[in-house]
Amino acid sequence: MIDERTLTILTESAKYDVSCSSSGSDRRNEGGIGNGYASGCCHSFTPDGRCISLLKILLSNDCIYNCKYCLNRRDNDLPRATATADDICGLVMDFYKRNYIEGLFLSSAVHISPNHTMEQLCLVVKKLREEYGFHGYIHVKGIPRADMEIVNRTALFADRMSFNIELPSESSLKLLAPQKDKESLLLPMAKLQREKAVFRAEKRKGHFLPAGQTTQMIVGASPEKDGSILRLSQGLYRKNGLKRVYYSSYVPVLHDALLPEVAGGALREHRLYQADWLLRFYGFDAEELLPPDEDLSLEFDPKCAWALSHMEHFPVEVNRAPLEMLLRVPGIGARSAQRICAARRYTRLTFEHLKKMRVVLKRAKHFITASGKFYGAAENAIRGLLSAQEAHANATQLDLFSMNETALSALTGEL
Amino acid sequence: MIYFYDGTKEAFLTALVLSFRDSDPFLTSGNKQLVLGQETAFVRTDQDKAKKVEERLLSFDKDCMHDLDTILRSGDVGKDNVALAYFRLLAEKKCPVRMMLGEDAVLAADECIHRVGFEIHRFHGFVRFLGTASGALYAPISPDNDICDLLVPHFRARMPKIPFVIHDVKRKKAAVYDGENTFLAPLDEAEVVLAADETAWQRLWRKYYDSVNIPSRERLKQMRGYMPVRYWKFMPEKRPFHDAEGDEDAPVLPS
Known part of the structure; x- marks a missing residue:
């Protein structure tokens, strides 16, 4: 059984990842435990209003990278931990049996090297599927710059994979996450998509990412406008066949001269999701909604x-x-x-x-x-x-020090 | 006239026939405050009549018995009349009425069915099993609607080798899966011997729940909207960390 300290450290480090869904997979139980649930299933809700569907955990939070916005960056003084494959597998099996979770969301900080990390992630999911007989939902994070051969091998065991775009433009990426670039994030997505198409066309046995790919980006840490963000998402949906793009409004957990000190507004994140839904389910085009250099209106949906x-x-x-x-x-x-x-x-x-x-x-x-x-x-x-x-x-009751949008509009006399 | 019946499908179908010519029937399987001079009837199930009317209704709409089963499971006090109005309309129109959302009877039935279905979906997530010493799993629940046996197929498909019991504490009955068969049994109180490591797993789960939360983005109202407080009773993560005896490791058990 994994010890409480390791679990806490690895969860704390994983929790800012916003992806939560467990939908889209129809994987059947083949003599072990678990199956997919196409509509997805929420098992609990935390006080921040988010659902717990998957056991969201890092394999290790010991990172060689130094992305400015990231809690696990190398410079940050933080307790570090690494779990073993058996720790994670045992945890998943017993949580799943008690119906606490719908499956596993496994990510990792880049430990030693991208290839080593991806290999470790692959080993865990392989073990979980083959030794532990787990047929529930597994979401694995792709590690940028890892060898495609390892990524493809992992995809055979996972229901969904995601490479995080992290920031909505290449220039921001250069500034805040200098070790990652656009190529290392977008290329594997395209390659995985192609691999999945081949897998389907050849009617090979087994599964290859039945629930597809997703990605996420941080909004509010860099100066991109909603218009260009939505165009990026639209491209990802239509060209790369992504299932979801998640937006996470920036939470300042670290201090850096290059990062804003205030949290991105929750309302902006909400508006982005609303617009995202319009793209996917309501037949809208990003071009109809707003020009690339504008933000979505906060006043109206x-x-x-x-x-x-x-x-x-x-x-x-x-x-x-x-x-x-x-x-x-x-x-x-x-x-x-x-x-x-x-x-x-x-x-x-x-x-x-x-x-x-x-x-x-x-x-x-x-x-x-x-x-x-x-x-x-x-x-x-x-x-x-x-x-x-x-x-x-x-409208909310203001106090002397509140700094939300309403307070600001009161100061400017707009309210 | 007020019709009392026992809440079963057959009795309902009998009542449907008996009350068909009545312009203002009121059907109930519970208690009803009577008004002076009100006429009442106690419906005795007539199997033949029920079978005949069932066949007839199925010829209008082949899925209608599923609707009936669902509505009768509802915890709503008015469910009997909702079902009655819906089936009277079906008998009148002689074709599926499910999508006639301009009709009040259909809207009421639709809402009732939706609520039961939604609670089943919610409980696929909210059921919490306890590991017992014998290796079987035990989950106490107290849902709004009578759904405990409808939860079984979902868990059975996931864990075909593990026997489990889903105990509706409110209605004092349990759906049991013994590793091969599923059956429903009355169950007042269960004597459960917990597995040795159960407490440790619950502790881990609570630790996980606490650490995955982002305190700076607290939205309690949203949490309660998605996961109403009445469902918290059997969730280890929503139990206050110290219980009445001050024993923070005490496992969750039905009171």
């Missing part, structure tokens, strides 16, 4: 902002509008849009119906008509009405 600047498309009639258009109405989500499409086959929908179907009308009512009726405000008043609601929702 991205869909609302888009609709407000495209009032020529609205209002739409819910009984007639195609699904793609319903999806573009602020406040109507994928589920509501589908339910509207199903329900209107049987009856002419009115606002009363929509309300009972729990379609959120707070924003939507300004952009739709139901059976010809319109309950929204005049076009020039909508912007003001919606932003007033937003401001109210974000």
Whole structure:
């Protein structure tokens, strides 16, 4: 059994990685313990509001790199630990059996060399699959600059792999993570994608990353605008076939002249995720949402902002509008849009119906008509009405030293 | 008229037939405050009638019995009437009504079914097994809806070689998987002898839970929204670190 100190150190070092999902794999149980759960499953939630789905742990936090933003960088005075393969495997098996976790998220600091680290990660997952008979979900972090042969070998045992982009542009990478470059991060992603396609085409036995690849980047540690970040994500989804891009708003855990001292706003991160969803599930293009040198509006959610600047498309009639258009109405989500499409086959929908179907009308009512009726405000008043609601929702009791956005707007007299 | 029935599928189908011509039926499997002069009927299950009406309903909608089973498992007090209205509509329309979301009866049934299904999904994550001395796993739960046997297939597929018991403490029954078969049994209180290392694993899990949290980004409301407090009772990670006896290593057991 792994000792508490090692577990604590290795978890503390892994927790800033935001990837959490356990979805997308349909791996079956083949005589051991565990299987995939295609929709994913959250097992617990921590006080920071994040879910625990996978056992998120580093194999070692002893790093040879010195990335400025990273807690585990070489210069940082931090207790170091390295776990053995059996420690990790035993932990996964017993946690999984008790239904604490859905699987393993294994990452590592670059220990000794990239190849050595990747080899160690590969050994752990191989052991877990073959010796311990574990068929649950495994997410392995790819180590930049590791040999592709080892990465591909690891992919045979993992459900998902991810290479972190870390920062949204090459110049920031150079500044803050000088040992990594764009090539070492993007190239393995493309190679893995190609390898997966070959694996599928040749109908080889076994699995090769059934849940695909993801990546994550830190937002707010470097000066990139949301517009360029979203274009980058869009490229990753469409060209590299990634399943998810995670954004993590910068948390200042270290001090460095090159890093900002304040945390990136949670609201900005939230807006990025909203826009990300629009790219993946609502048929939007990044180009439609905003120009590359602009940030997303904090005042309105991205869909609302888009609709407000495209009032020529609205209002739409819910009984007639195609699904793609319903999806573009602020406040109507994928589920509501589908339910509207199903329900209107049987009856002419009115606002009363929509309300009972729990379609959120707070924003939507300004952009739709139901059976010809319109309950929204005049076009020039909508912007003001919606932003007033937003401001109210974000209002918090201030104290003398609070430094959030609302406090700032109070100082500038904007509030 | 008020119809009392025993909550089973067959009795429900009998009641559906009996009350069909009634313009304002009220169906309940629980207690109901009666108003003076109110007519009441106690539904006695008629197997033949139930079978006939089931076949007829299935000819309208082949999945409707699954809906019925789900609604009757709901912990909601109004579930009987929700099911009644839904099946009266089905009988009237003679075709699947599931997507007729303009109808109040369908919306109510849809919401009820959604809630039960969602709780099952949640419990796939929130069930916490305890290792016992015999090697079997034991999980006490107290869900809102009667779902303990519906949780079994999920865990059985994952751990086909480990016998386990999922004990609904509130409804005093347990779903048991003995390594081969699954069955449902009434169970008031379980006597559980914990495995020697159970406490140590729980401790490790709590350590993990505490260390993976980022304290500077505290969002308690969000946590409670995703994982309501009523589910915390049997989760080692949500138990206060020191319990009543001051024994911080005490394992979690149903009270």
